[in-house]
Amino acid sequence: MAEATATGTTSEEWQPKIVMFCCNWCSYGGADSAGMGRFQQPPTVRVIRVMCSGRMDPVFILNAFLEGADGVIFSGCHIGDCHYVNGNYKATIKYKFLKAMVNELGLEDERLKLDWISASEGERYAQVVTEFTEQIKKVGPSPLKPEGVI
Amino acid sequence: MDIGDCYVGWATDEDIRTRGASGGLVTAMLAAALEKGLVEAVVVLKKIGEFEAVPIVTSDPEEVKAAAGSMHSVPIVLSRYLEYGTKVALPAKPCDARSTIEQAKRGQVDIDTTYIVGLNCGGTMHPAVTREMLDVMYKLDPEDIEGEEIDKGKLIFETKDGKEHAIKIDELEEEGYGRRESCQYCAVNIPTMADIACGNWGVIGDLAGKGTFVEINTEKGIAILENAIDAGAVEITPADDKGKAIRAKVDGAMMNVAAAANEKHLSPIEGSHLDYYMNALKDCINCGACKTVCPVCACGETAKCTEFSSASDTYKMSLFHLVRFVHLMDSCIGCGQCTDVCPVDIPLTHIYQRFAVPMQEEFEYKPGMDMTTPPFFGVDLIED
Numbered sequence: 001m002a003e004a005t006a007t008g009t010t011s012e013e014w015q016p017k018i019v020m021f022c023c024n025w026c027s028y029g030g031a032d033s034a035g036m037g038r039f040q041q042p043p044t045v046r047v048i049r050v051m052c053s054g055r056m057d058p059v060f061i062l063n064a065f066l067e068g069a070d071g072v073i074f075s076g077c078h079i080g081d082c083h084y085v086n087g088n089y090k091a092t093i094k095y096k097f098l099k100a101m102v103n104e105l106g107l108e109d110e111r112l113k114l115d116w117i118s119a120s121e122g123e124r125y126a127q128v129v130t131e132f133t134e135q136i137k138k139v140g141p142s143p144l145k146p147e148g149v150i
Numbered sequence: 151m152d153i154g155d156c157y158v159g160w161a162t163d164e165d166i167r168t169r170g171a172s173g174g175l176v177t178a179m180l181a182a183a184l185e186k187g188l189v190e191a192v193v194v195l196k197k198i199g200e201f202e203a204v205p206i207v208t209s210d211p212e213e214v215k216a217a218a219g220s221m222h223s224v225p226i227v228l229s230r231y232l233e234y235g236t237k238v239a240l241p242a243k244p245c246d247a248r249s250t251i252e253q254a255k256r257g258q259v260d261i262d263t264t265y266i267v268g269l270n271c272g273g274t275m276h277p278a279v280t281r282e283m284l285d286v287m288y289k290l291d292p293e294d295i296e297g298e299e300i301d302k303g304k305l306i307f308e309t310k311d312g313k314e315h316a317i318k319i320d321e322l323e324e325e326g327y328g329r330r331e332s333c334q335y336c337a338v339n340i341p342t343m344a345d346i347a348c349g350n351w352g353v354i355g356d357l358a359g360k361g362t363f364v365e366i367n368t369e370k371g372i373a374i375l376e377n378a379i380d381a382g383a384v385e386i387t388p389a390d391d392k393g394k395a396i397r398a399k400v401d402g403a404m405m406n407v408a409a410a411a412n413e414k415h416l417s418p419i420e421g422s423h424l425d426y427y428m429n430a431l432k433d434c435i436n437c438g439a440c441k442t443v444c445p446v447c448a449c450g451e452t453a454k455c456t457e458f459s460s461a462s463d464t465y466k467m468s469l470f471h472l473v474r475f476v477h478l479m480d481s482c483i484g485c486g487q488c489t490d491v492c493p494v495d496i497p498l499t500h501i502y503q504r505f506a507v508p509m510q511e512e513f514e515y516k517p518g519m520d521m522t523t524p525p526f527f528g529v530d531l532i533e534d
């Protein structure tokens with residue numbers, strides 16, 4: 001990870017804060033594989049492990065934004081691969097609601113993303129993080145960020 | 151008697167028939183259900199003033215009989231007062247009936263033991279607004295009022311001296327009075343989701359004002375009406391085609407008016423949505439009243455919206471509201487009660503509907519209309 005940080009971006013440039021929820025069995029493994037495979041990625045992501053993407057509660061995501069996250073990703077096993085049979089189907093429904101909510105609320109659509117990453121997809125994990133970071137840099141700091149939080 | 155049948159009925163007891171809104175059929179049916187043991191309890195409104203009433207759960211047929219008549223300035227939703235497993239009957243406006251069904255989906259009400267006696271509804275008024283309206287529009291002292299009714303688009307108040315004072319509802323609403331905003335855009339007038347739907351639309355000829363139009367929607371609807379007929383409390387005659395046609399026509403016209411009001415009401419927010427919502431919610435004092443009255447919320451005292459937020463949070467928006475926005479997207483029926491109770495006058499129903507309506511339209515799901523699973527819970531399990 002140290003290497004990724006060093007080769008990241010210059011220190012002056014604003015770095016977004018991204019919260020990423022990963023399911024224990026796939027996406028969290030994907031994060032590990034990305035590290036082990038030394039795939040470069042920006043140091044913008046704070047990973048929070050949940051047992052399954054189906055465990056994702058809308059309150060986690062809303063809280064992340066209120067605490068100052070500029071973007072939130074939540075990810076799990078590919079459809080059909082969830083270790084709890086259908087957790088990621090449940091995640092899909094919740095995502096749909098959250099997405100509609102975030103849009104109506106007036107947060108930019110780009111700030112919330114759902115993606116499926118398997119344990120072996122280290123390279124893809126790094127790619128998702130890199131692309132999402134670029135996307136958030138374009139939209140800038142979140143308007144929900146509390147005063148004093150960077 | 152079959153599902154789909156329409157009748158005009160009335161209470162055989164003269165006193166109930168005259169005190170009832172349109173023939174006392176509903177009161178007679180509810181009282182007979184108690185007397186014959188079809189139900190153990192009935193939820194009705196007990197009048198405590200000209201513009202106020204409290205919901206009571208009673209097993210005393212006399213209390214049910216005393217509650218005859220329609221109260222247009224009491225916007226309380228009754229489903230909140232039902233208890234799981236009790237054999238109970240309740241008079242239900244479409245919002246009462248719809249929230250009862252939503253509560254049943256969440257395991258709070260046993261739909262098989264709950265008899266929903268639907269009342270057609272053209273709208274209710276806020277008690278405090280009604281008082282102000284009497285003063286400003288009618289130039290009457292609210293304490294001087296002894297009765298109220300709606301007839302041919304006019305809201306009529308009777309004063310103690312026996313005089314009637316009528317003003318067109320349209321005119322009142324133009325001035326910001328009349329029905330609550332939520333009722334102006336509520337498009338469900340006939341409670342097709344109730345076991346039986348009762349109203350005065352479609353009662354014509356000699357029976358006008360002295361009979362209640364009923365449509366049977368379910369087996370339970372048949373049971374509660376037949377029970378009252380067997381008890382000798384109610385008489386019915388088949389509704390004629392002309393009456394049915396008039397009822398359908400008025401319903402259609404009201405639905406169009408509501409749809410137009412809804413479109414106006416939910417017109418796009420100009421400028422930043424975030425500023426709009428932050429500004430709208432900034433006065434919230436975190437009292438929790440809006441959640442307590444919400445008739446589709448089944449969470450009870452300790453809920454996600456309250457447990458994870460606190461009055462001392464310094465967030466830019468209240469987590470309490472954000473959680474409730476998501477939770478109500480597939481269940482808010484727009485009953486208006488949250489706005490009614492908010493001590494700092496936040497237009498909550500308006501806000502909740504902005505989040506809920508687009509989602510409900512996308513999923514083609516209208517809460518409370520039948521027992522279909524809400525989209526939030528509607529996950530297809532994969533068969534291995």
Ligand SMILES: Cc1cc2nc3c(=O)[nH]c(=O)nc-3n(C[C@H](O)[C@H](O)[C@H](O)COP(=O)(O)OP(=O)(O)OC[C@H]3O[C@@H](n4cnc5c(N)ncnc54)[C@H](O)[C@@H]3O)c2cc1C
Pocket residue numbers: 169170171172173174175176177178180194195196217218219220221222223224225226228241242243246269270271272273274348349350351362363
């Ligand atoms: C607010 C309101 C608006 C209505 N608008 C229309 C309309 O536009 N078109 C139409 O055809 N019919 C309408 N009705 C129905 C109509 O007024 C009669 O209630 C219905 O015809 C039954 O008459 P009844 O004599 O059999 O009822 P009653 O024997 O008088 O029994 C009425 C029962 O309703 C209960 N009740 C009274 N007020 C309320 C309330 N606000 N909320 C819940 N329960 C209540 C009473 O406790 C009582 O048990 C409305 C009713 C209400 C309450």
Ligand code: SF4
Pocket residue numbers: 225243244245246271272273274332333334336337338484485486
């Ligand atoms: S929300 Fe609809 S059903 Fe409820 S009181 Fe208003 S008009 Fe009647």
Ligand code: SF4
Pocket residue numbers: 440443444445446447478481482483484485486487488489498499502
């Ligand atoms: S959120 Fe408000 S309008 Fe919607 S169901 Fe609850 S109390 Fe009624």
Ligand code: SF4
Pocket residue numbers: 433434435436437438439440441491492493494495496498
């Ligand atoms: S009723 Fe009004 S003040 Fe009370 S919690 Fe709800 S929005 Fe806030």
Ligand code: FES
Pocket residue numbers: 023024025026027051052053054075076077081082083084087088
């Ligand atoms: S375990 Fe990975 S999504 Fe369910």
